[in-house]
Amino acid sequence: MVFRLGALAAAVVALAATAFSDPDEARTVRVGLHYGPAAVPAVRVSGEGVARGETNTVTFFGDATATARRGEIILRRDGEEIPVGRWADFAPTGREPWLELDDATYRGTLRLDVVGEERLRVVNTVDIEDYVRGVVPNEMFSDLEACKVQAVISRTYLVYVRDIEHKHKAEGFDICATGNCQVYRGVDSEQPLSDQATEATKGQLLTHQGKPIFSAYHSNAGGVTQPVDEAWPGSIRRNFPYLCQVDSPYDGEAGSATGLGWCYRWQHDVTAAEIAQRLKARGKDVGDVQDLVSASVTSTGRVRELEVVGAAGRVRLITPTEVREVLGTPSDRLTIEKLPTGFRVTGWGNGHGVGLSQHGAFAMSKAGYSYDQILGHFYRGVDLTDDYGRGEPRPLSPPEVKITAAQPPPAPVPAGAG
Numbered sequence: 001m002v003f004r005l006g007a008l009a010a011a012v013v014a015l016a017a018t019a020f021s022d023p024d025e026a027r028t029v030r031v032g033l034h035y036g037p038a039a040v041p042a043v044r045v046s047g048e049g050v051a052r053g054e055t056n057t058v059t060f061f062g063d064a065t066a067t068a069r070r071g072e073i074i075l076r077r078d079g080e081e082i083p084v085g086r087w088a089d090f091a092p093t094g095r096e097p098w099l100e101l102d103d104a105t106y107r108g109t110l111r112l113d114v115v116g117e118e119r120l121r122v123v124n125t126v127d128i129e130d131y132v133r134g135v136v137p138n139e140m141f142s143d144l145e146a147c148k149v150q151a152v153i154s155r156t157y158l159v160y161v162r163d164i165e166h167k168h169k170a171e172g173f174d175i176c177a178t179g180n181c182q183v184y185r186g187v188d189s190e191q192p193l194s195d196q197a198t199e200a201t202k203g204q205l206l207t208h209q210g211k212p213i214f215s216a217y218h219s220n221a222g223g224v225t226q227p228v229d230e231a232w233p234g235s236i237r238r239n240f241p242y243l244c245q246v247d248s249p250y251d252g253e254a255g256s257a258t259g260l261g262w263c264y265r266w267q268h269d270v271t272a273a274e275i276a277q278r279l280k281a282r283g284k285d286v287g288d289v290q291d292l293v294s295a296s297v298t299s300t301g302r303v304r305e306l307e308v309v310g311a312a313g314r315v316r317l318i319t320p321t322e323v324r325e326v327l328g329t330p331s332d333r334l335t336i337e338k339l340p341t342g343f344r345v346t347g348w349g350n351g352h353g354v355g356l357s358q359h360g361a362f363a364m365s366k367a368g369y370s371y372d373q374i375l376g377h378f379y380r381g382v383d384l385t386d387d388y389g390r391g392e393p394r395p396l397s398p399p400e401v402k403i404t405a406a407q408p409p410p411a412p413v414p415a416g417a418g
Contacts, residue, residue: 054085222349286310
């Protein structure tokens with residue numbers, strides 16, 4: 001049964017039949033927008049489109065509100081409420097190939113599923129290239145070659161987590177829209193320069209032995225990246241020879257252009273009370289914190305394990321991520337100095353330090369390196385392969401890098417940046 005919201009033309013119903021043609025799954029991606037704890041009770045979908053639900057199909061112009069109520073989606077407009085079942089797919093049918101979801105705009109289709117009884121999971125299914133267009137401006141500075149770099153690694157990361165790691169498969173989508181994966185904001189993020197970079201690299205992936213690589217990247221390596229096995233020991237993201245230690249001397253050159261010089265060389269004071277509070281939040285109570293001891297350091301000077309000594313005992317932080325979070329620092333490549341009321345932490349870089357340094361890549365592009373040279377520098381022994389990994393692989397080689405890393409004085413870490 002087809003319900004009409006407002007005055008609708010019969011032609012719209014015919015358009016609905018083509019709006020959901022079977023996509024080429026290899027060229028599309030399902031992006032989780034709202035899910036898990038972030039699932040929402042209701043959303044507003046705006047535009048000209050059709051909602052095909054489990055039990056009913058609804059065509060609409062303007063706004064339609066979808067609410068999860070007692071295990072079912074209820075669509076509402078102009079006071080009319082229509083139940084459509086536990087799921088509904090929304091697709092545009094007008095001149096514009098997108099729909100608005102609350103205050104954001106997305107190409108492709110929107111899938112709503114009831115989770116529990118009163119919440120909605122929202123997933124955007126979109127063409128891979130349109131997804132990349134919605135990612136690159138959020139992840140890279142405005143420079144054509146640097147945006148080409150980001151387009152290739154964002155596209156590669158997507159295909160890797162979708163087809164190999166299956167990071168979010170159990171949750172009903174391929175990749176999330178936050179920094180836990182890659183920041184994606186749909187049409188609202190698209191820019192002419194990054195669109196040009198996306199088109200210029202269309203379908204290109206980084207591959208190793210014929211498979212998409214785990215194209216890890218981070219903000220700033222502080223002069224040297226770290227091997228993946230040292231960053232995440234024991235995880236599934238290991239034994240990737242292309243994610244090895246690489247000098248990144250251009251990291252310090254990016255600060256003048258980005259205004260983020262502190263990301264390269266920084267200093268952060270943390271009190272003993274702040275550390276004790278963060279430990280308690282993790283269920284680890286050592287009383288008043290008295291000392292910090294670097295129990296294990298990686299080959300690139302990053303603290304792998306940190307022992308916290310307290311009045312009521314001691315505890316060992318056993319992952320670099322945990323070290324960063326407890327100290328409140330932007331990276332784990334650091335040294336620690338004891339102060340009367342706490343500790344002064346001086347360090348290098350921002351992020352986990354694995355794979356490509358975005359600041360370094362940006363500065364290399366400004367220095368005249370091409371995007372494939374930059375990719376060959378940070379990912380060793382990989383190929384650049386067209387047609388989403390189905391084309392002829394082209395081996396990438398690292399270029400000659402002649403500058404040495406800068407040695408500036410440390411800058412304070414801005415509040416909330418650690």
